[in-house]
Amino acid sequence: MKRIIALALACLMVLACFAGCGSKKADDVIYIGIYEPASGDNGAGGKQETLGIQYANTLVNTVTLGGKEYKIELVEVDNQSSTDKAISAASQLVSKGCSIVLGSYGSGVSIAAADTFANAKIPAIGCSCTNPAVTDGNEYYYRICYLDPFQGTVLANYAFEEKGETAYVLAQLGDDYSVGLATSFQSAYEALGGKVVYETFPEGTSDFTAYITSAKNAGADVMFAPTSTTSASLIISQAASNGAEYALMAGDTWESSVILDAAKGTNLDVSVSTFFDENDDTAAGKEFVTGFKAWLNANPDKLTNNGGNDIVAAVSALGFDGYMTAVEAIKAADSADSQAVADALGGVVYTGVTGEIKFDEIGDAVRNLAYIKTVDTVNGAFVFGKIQTIAD
Amino acid sequence: MDFIAKYLPYLLAGISVGGQYALIAIGYTMVYGILRLINFAHADIFMVAGFIMVYASASMPIYLSIPLVIVLTVVLGFVVERVAYKPLRSAPRMSVMISAIGVSYLLQNTAWYVTGGLAKVYPTIPWISDTVTFMGCTTKRVTFITPVLTILLVVILVLLIKYTKIGIAMRAVSKDFETSQLMGIKINTVISMTFIIGSFLAAVGSLLYFSNYATVTPTIGAMPGLKAFVAAVFGGIGSIPGAVIGAFIIGICENFIKAAGLTTFSDAFTFALLIVVLIVKPNGIFGESTSEKV
Numbered sequence: 001m002k003r004i005i006a007l008a009l010a011c012l013m014v015l016a017c018f019a020g021c022g023s024k025k026a027d028d029v030i031y032i033g034i035y036e037p038a039s040g041d042n043g044a045g046g047k048q049e050t051l052g053i054q055y056a057n058t059l060v061n062t063v064t065l066g067g068k069e070y071k072i073e074l075v076e077v078d079n080q081s082s083t084d085k086a087i088s089a090a091s092q093l094v095s096k097g098c099s100i101v102l103g104s105y106g107s108g109v110s111i112a113a114a115d116t117f118a119n120a121k122i123p124a125i126g127c128s129c130t131n132p133a134v135t136d137g138n139e140y141y142y143r144i145c146y147l148d149p150f151q152g153t154v155l156a157n158y159a160f161e162e163k164g165e166t167a168y169v170l171a172q173l174g175d176d177y178s179v180g181l182a183t184s185f186q187s188a189y190e191a192l193g194g195k196v197v198y199e200t201f202p203e204g205t206s207d208f209t210a211y212i213t214s215a216k217n218a219g220a221d222v223m224f225a226p227t228s229t230t231s232a233s234l235i236i237s238q239a240a241s242n243g244a245e246y247a248l249m250a251g252d253t254w255e256s257s258v259i260l261d262a263a264k265g266t267n268l269d270v271s272v273s274t275f276f277d278e279n280d281d282t283a284a285g286k287e288f289v290t291g292f293k294a295w296l297n298a299n300p301d302k303l304t305n306n307g308g309n310d311i312v313a314a315v316s317a318l319g320f321d322g323y324m325t326a327v328e329a330i331k332a333a334d335s336a337d338s339q340a341v342a343d344a345l346g347g348v349v350y351t352g353v354t355g356e357i358k359f360d361e362i363g364d365a366v367r368n369l370a371y372i373k374t375v376d377t378v379n380g381a382f383v384f385g386k387i388q389t390i391a392d
Numbered sequence: 393m394d395f396i397a398k399y400l401p402y403l404l405a406g407i408s409v410g411g412q413y414a415l416i417a418i419g420y421t422m423v424y425g426i427l428r429l430i431n432f433a434h435a436d437i438f439m440v441a442g443f444i445m446v447y448a449s450a451s452m453p454i455y456l457s458i459p460l461v462i463v464l465t466v467v468l469g470f471v472v473e474r475v476a477y478k479p480l481r482s483a484p485r486m487s488v489m490i491s492a493i494g495v496s497y498l499l500q501n502t503a504w505y506v507t508g509g510l511a512k513v514y515p516t517i518p519w520i521s522d523t524v525t526f527m528g529c530t531t532k533r534v535t536f537i538t539p540v541l542t543i544l545l546v547v548i549l550v551l552l553i554k555y556t557k558i559g560i561a562m563r564a565v566s567k568d569f570e571t572s573q574l575m576g577i578k579i580n581t582v583i584s585m586t587f588i589i590g591s592f593l594a595a596v597g598s599l600l601y602f603s604n605y606a607t608v609t610p611t612i613g614a615m616p617g618l619k620a621f622v623a624a625v626f627g628g629i630g631s632i633p634g635a636v637i638g639a640f641i642i643g644i645c646e647n648f649i650k651a652a653g654l655t656t657f658s659d660a661f662t663f664a665l666l667i668v669v670l671i672v673k674p675n676g677i678f679g680e681s682t683s684e685k686v
Contacts, residue, residue, distance in 0.1 A: 038508070038509065039504060039508060039509020039510060040509055041511070041609075043508070043509050043510045043511075044510055044511070047510075078509075080509065173656060199653070199655040199656070200655060200656050201655060202656075202658075202659055204611065204612075204614060204615045205615070206605040206607065206612065206615070206616075207405065207409055207604075207605055207647075208605075209401065209402075209405035209531075209647070210401075210402055210405060210646075210647050210650035210651060210655070210658075211650065211655065213401040213402055213405070213651070214650065214651065214653070214655075216401075217398050229511075230511040230607060230609060233511070233513065233606070233607055234605055234606070234607050237606050238604075238605070240523075241521075241523050241530070241531060241532045242401065242529075242530055242531060243523070243525075243529075243530030258511075261513060262513075
């Protein structure tokens with residue numbers, strides 16, 4: 001009897017695996033894939049980027065191709081912030097028959113899935129992944145944000161001008177985003193004449209005291225730690241409790257309410273670079289911020305996904321622009337066929353809330369400015385610092 | 393003075409994290425002593441204790457949530473033993489181990505499902521999370537509390553094993569499982585008690601650990617769990633003082649390796665150290681075959 005039950009259970013499990021595969025594509029629907037982390041280290045950021053895409057979908061959810069109206073549906077998968085889950089998540093989007101894919105937050109998972117999309121001839125738009133390797137050598141991967149060499153140089157300039165001449169750089173081992181940006185920062189900072197101490201920590205580290213002490217002993221004026229927000233909140237709280245006197249800086253990932261919660265009530269000096277400023281005074285920017293906030297406040301579960309407040313993250317703005325760019329590409333292709341969309345995407349020029357998007361021959365948007373924000377630790381809010389460009 | 397100011401923070405961090413590893417390591421070593429089972433789910437019980445605290449403190453004051461965390465963690469440890477290990481008492485040891493791995497993944501994935509996979513911020517426990525300055529180095533008060541509390545708990549535990557009836561039963565069971573059963577020792581009570589003590593210490597360990605490193609994720613148990621396990625093997629698995637000393641050595645070593653600028657290799661060095669010790673002394677530091685094992 002026991003054996004029969006065990007056998008029956010095993011059969012059921014096998015069946016359950018196949019149950020998910022039998023989806024059929026409706027005729028008048030276009031699928032846009034959302035390839036983002038909803039869990040893991042980058043889950044918080046991935047959810048915010050997804051929110052921007054979902055909001056854009058509520059504004060534009062149909063497209064007319066060849067005189068026929070198509071409905072646009074979003075297909076979400078969770079890549080769990082992990083490169084070994086990335087390919088199966090990407091394959092799910094491929095088998096669903098997406099015309100175009102948006103994502104991902106976190107360069108590592110984007111690099112891991114790039115070939116899956118390319119082999120299926122599905123174009124992908126990276127909204128906030130800044131590592132050059134995402135689009136490099138892949139004609140199906142495009143990107144609408146700036147790149148790490150640019151971001152690293154911008155941050156190095158800012159750190160050197162405003163904070164001091166010795167930097168302690170801390171990156172996460174094996175994380176393409178973290179190591180890439182840290183290396184860009186290091187070379188730019190050294191080129192300016194600064195001194196850099198570079199160290200790495202393995203995945204899953206929660207004790208950062210030794211790194212914080214080492215930075216102090218190295219006489220650092222600034223610690224540059226481009227990490228996931230999960231590590232970041234640990235670094236910030238431990239830096240505060242260990243009495244760190246140097247400034248903390250990081251790239252776009254740190255522009256998150258997680259950082260604000262961690263830094264609130266401390267006397268740390270935290271600054272980040274980012275793609276978009278909530279107090280942007282262009283007409284498109286203002287309209288997006290008001291509309292997005294109203295949408296968040298009207299949907300309690302969306303508000304929870306945004307971290308429980310209505311602060312507009314830059315990645316949400318990029319997600320919004322990514323979606324709009326994708327729709328433009330579908331319109332330009334006048335087809336739902338992914339290869340046709342891929343062919344049309346390179347020529348799309350679109351002015352979004354984060355500025356003009358125009359792709360170069362590699363597939364990267366041409367961007368030349370970054371926003372530096374600092375954390376107001378008394379009120380727990382980001383304050384606009386300055387717009388930093390590189391003089392070249 | 394300058395030398396002290398430079399290296400004292402590493403030492404403090406090492407002692408504090410060592411104490412937290414020690415509290416987890418005792419759970420591994422006691423279960424091994426009695427069942428000859430490496431309880432892989434132990435690190436996840438530690439993680440669940442962290443999440444219980446996050447949710448408990450959101451709905452009740454801290455002086456209620458701390459006892460609640462300890463009680464629920466103990467209940468969880470007890471239930472895991474009853475559901476996943478007890479039915480396999482007469483099965484080959486490998487089956488129990490696989491059952492332990494299953495429980496570990498079950499707990500991790502449940503936590504993943506319940507929390508949505510996002511990191512949760514651990515609540516601040518007043519007083520022990522306060523910042524204090526000691527010889528020019530700033531740290532949290534929990535750094536000093538951990539080693540004291542660890543040693544206190546270990547002394548109580550050792551006394552309990554030496555002088556109480558259940559302690560004597562535990563020692564008997566760890567010496568010879570079948571014979572003590574024949575002599576009338578209620579084996580299930582003894583084993584449950586072992587899991588209860590182990591889970592209690594894991595709950596205390598999680599309170600201290602997360603007060604220092606205030607982020608809880610579903611996989612957070614993996615690294616401290618692994619290091620605590622290494623500490624238990626290092627000190628001679630089955631020996632409680634061995635596990636504690638092993639944990640302090642590992643905690644301090646890994647911090648000083650980071651101090652030497654070898655951050656990338658700090659874990660590698662820790663585990664390489666384990667290999668060296670095991671080559672020289674295969675039973676670990678205190679793991680002589682004649683020593684008492686609980």
